[in-house]
Amino acid sequence: MKRSLLVILAAGAGLATVPWLGLPAFYESILYLVLHWIALATSWNLLSGYSGYFSFGHGAFFGIGMYTTATLATRFDIPFLWTLPAAGLVAALFGTLLGAVAFRVQAVRAELFSLLTLAATFVVATLILNTPIDGGPGVYMSAVPVPAIGPTASGTFYLLALAVALATVVAALVVYHSRFGTGLFAIHDDEDVAEVMGVPTFRYKLGAFALSCGLAGVVGGVQALFISYVTTGDTFTIALPLTVVLMAVLGGTRHWAGPIVGATAITLLLYAFTGGDTAIIGKGLTGLVLIVVILFMPEGLLGQALKWWHARRGAGTIAAPAPARAPALATGGPAVSPRPVAGAGEVLLRARGVRKSFKGVQALRGVDLELRRGEILGLLGPNGSGKSTFINVASGHYAVTAGVIEFDGRRISGIPAHRIAHGGMARTYQIPRPFAHLTVLENVALPAMFGAASLDRRTAEAEAWQWLAFTGLTERAGALPGELNLHQRKFLEFARALASRPQVLMLDEVLSGLTPSEIDEAVALIRRIRDQGATIVFVEHVMRAVMALCDRVVIFHRGEVLAEGEPREVMQRPAVVSAYLGQAMAPACAEAADEAPIPIAVAEPSHA
Ligand SMILES: Nc1ncnc2c1ncn2[C@@H]1O[C@H](COP(=O)(O)OP(=O)(O)OP(=O)(O)O)[C@@H](O)[C@H]1O
Numbered sequence: 001m002k003r004s005l006l007v008i009l010a011a012g013a014g015l016a017t018v019p020w021l022g023l024p025a026f027y028e029s030i031l032y033l034v035l036h037w038i039a040l041a042t043s044w045n046l047l048s049g050y051s052g053y054f055s056f057g058h059g060a061f062f063g064i065g066m067y068t069t070a071t072l073a074t075r076f077d078i079p080f081l082w083t084l085p086a087a088g089l090v091a092a093l094f095g096t097l098l099g100a101v102a103f104r105v106q107a108v109r110a111e112l113f114s115l116l117t118l119a120a121t122f123v124v125a126t127l128i129l130n131t132p133i134d135g136g137p138g139v140y141m142s143a144v145p146v147p148a149i150g151p152t153a154s155g156t157f158y159l160l161a162l163a164v165a166l167a168t169v170v171a172a173l174v175v176y177h178s179r180f181g182t183g184l185f186a187i188h189d190d191e192d193v194a195e196v197m198g199v200p201t202f203r204y205k206l207g208a209f210a211l212s213c214g215l216a217g218v219v220g221g222v223q224a225l226f227i228s229y230v231t232t233g234d235t236f237t238i239a240l241p242l243t244v245v246l247m248a249v250l251g252g253t254r255h256w257a258g259p260i261v262g263a264t265a266i267t268l269l270l271y272a273f274t275g276g277d278t279a280i281i282g283k284g285l286t287g288l289v290l291i292v293v294i295l296f297m298p299e300g301l302l303g304q305a306l307k308w309w310h311a312r313r314g315a316g317t318i319a320a321p322a323p324a325r326a327p328a329l330a331t332g333g334p335a336v337s338p339r340p341v342a343g344a345g346e347v348l349l350r351a352r353g354v355r356k357s358f359k360g361v362q363a364l365r366g367v368d369l370e371l372r373r374g375e376i377l378g379l380l381g382p383n384g385s386g387k388s389t390f391i392n393v394a395s396g397h398y399a400v401t402a403g404v405i406e407f408d409g410r411r412i413s414g415i416p417a418h419r420i421a422h423g424g425m426a427r428t429y430q431i432p433r434p435f436a437h438l439t440v441l442e443n444v445a446l447p448a449m450f451g452a453a454s455l456d457r458r459t460a461e462a463e464a465w466q467w468l469a470f471t472g473l474t475e476r477a478g479a480l481p482g483e484l485n486l487h488q489r490k491f492l493e494f495a496r497a498l499a500s501r502p503q504v505l506m507l508d509e510v511l512s513g514l515t516p517s518e519i520d521e522a523v524a525l526i527r528r529i530r531d532q533g534a535t536i537v538f539v540e541h542v543m544r545a546v547m548a549l550c551d552r553v554v555i556f557h558r559g560e561v562l563a564e565g566e567p568r569e570v571m572q573r574p575a576v577v578s579a580y581l582g583q584a585m586a587p588a589c590a591e592a593a594d595e596a597p598i599p600i601a602v603a604e605p606s607h608a
Pocket residue numbers: 358361362363381382383384385386387388389390430
């Protein structure tokens with residue numbers, strides 16, 4: 001990041017000399033436009049590109065900035081430069097209020113968020129038009145003095161645009177490399193999983209939205225004086241957010257510098273064809289370029305260029321730091337000696353009367369259960385009996401309808417999932433849900449940063465390497481999850497859950513879809529995890545693995561706890577045989593209960 005920052009500052013210092021080069025004002029105006037669009041597109045990208053919440057309301061925040069400056073400078077005679085922070089603040093405040101409502105409603109995502117922000121633009125325009133802020137005729141600013149920053153008025157506007165563009169780009173760079181940015185990119189890929197892994201999604205989205213709106217407001221403030229006549233008709237148009245979106249998409253939304261590339265290309269292209277018939281050619285060419293890029297380079301010009309660059313340098317193969325170059329577990333990985341668990345046997349998680357309904361479907365009907373520190377507790381039951389739902393409510397993925405869940409002596413039902421994760425709870429998903437655009441290494445480092453361990457980025461990456469070695473994924477560190485097979489994706493789920501250093505690890509059908517030898521490997525891994533001191537909730541249908549691993553089992557049936565106790569004894573109870581497995585399955589049940597544990601290549605765990 002330091003190198004990029006230095007390049008930006010050096011470029012800024014060089015560009016700041018332009019007004020003193022004696023160029024015709026015409027060139028300053030073109031450069032003003034380029035910088036204006038760079039600032040707008042980059043500020044939009046801070047929320048929409050990074051987190052995937054596409055806003056079509058950027059015109060509203062830009063317009064609020066324009067009218068704040070216009071009103072303060074013309075009605076209250078406040079010096080123009082002083083109005084700019086106010087323009088940013090008012091726009092940020094409006095964005096925060098809108099975001100506070102929109103981000104609270106889970107359904108307002110994707111296109112609904114876009115529509116909501118677009119609607120907000122028209123509401124703001126109507127309010128401004130029908131109040132004394134504008135009142136109809138618009139606001140003239142020709143009497144407002146232009147501050148003498150540059151040698152000429154056009155030079156001053158150029159310098160102002162440069163300053164705002166630099167501030168915006170630096171903000172985008174800093175966020176991109178920060179914990180905040182990592183959280184936003186995780187939200188982009190899978191917001192629910194990000195929250196469960198400890199990312200405070202509401203706060204992060206709100207922060208990004210406020211920053212994005214505030215910067216757009218300042219751009220609007222500068223633009224108000226530049227055009228010196230502000231009207232709602234010209235300000236609150238659909239053209240502005242559309243142009244901004246297209247610029248960012250053209251350059252690439254997943255990189256801080258993408259909007260710079262897109263804004264520069266489109267502004268210069270349109271400018272090259274101004275006037276008369278050529279304007280139409282310019283617009284047509286821009287459209288054509290966009291179509292080609294969207295079709296053949298969905299990651300944008302910069303995204304594609306970076307992809308080629310990484311491919312040439314050998315993508316997907318990141319060199320692991322020396323200590324993490326451990327062989328895969330399955331092939332005789334690093335020995336982990338069992339750790340005695342402090343407080344083993346005490347109740348770590350307690351559920352009382354937990355209910356969960358989904359619009360009439362009663363998935364949980366008053367579940368009571370206890371999880372003891374250091375044990376592997378199996379949750380069993382037929383399909384649809386509520387096992388995954390229990391994991392979902394315990395991890396905060398869903399809110400309980402009624403009842404109480406306590407974890408480590410604290411009530412966790414009703415608190416946001418990211419706070420539960422901070423408390424030391426981690427889970428896997430039945431169908432792996434990795435962050436699709438993050439590498440395997442980044443996927444594992446993220447929960448180390450945001451989960452119970454709460455490590456800084458560098459330490460989190462070092463930790464991630466260790467868990468990759470532990471799960472045998474070291475060689476795939478630089479790959480994207482889409483390049484992994486099912487077995488590797490399941491182990492990636494393990495590695496992610498472990499990287500947060502949880503007290504409780506909830507494994508939801510991690511063995512489904514694996515071959516018998518992969519199951520043996522996974523069972524060995526789970527034993528090693530428990531030997532490291534974790535307490536495990538194990539939802540599984542593979543009976544021999546349940547028998548090999550679980551200290552106790554709880555049988556779910558139609559959303560209720562039917563039985564609990566020592567695995568072999570519980571599996572032979574008539575009520576379990578008939579209600580859970582069904583008569584047809586009874587022999588299989590008894591057989592499973594009698595079956596010897598599958599051979600495991602590591603030491604037997606110390607039972608709590
Ligand atoms: N998001 C949801 N919306 C509606 N119904 C749901 C939802 N999640 C679960 N259910 C319902 O709740 C019940 C319990 O489902 P759950 O997934 O918890 O069962 P399960 O025991 O984990 O089953 P399986 O072993 O097949 O994974 C089912 O009837 C299911 O259809």
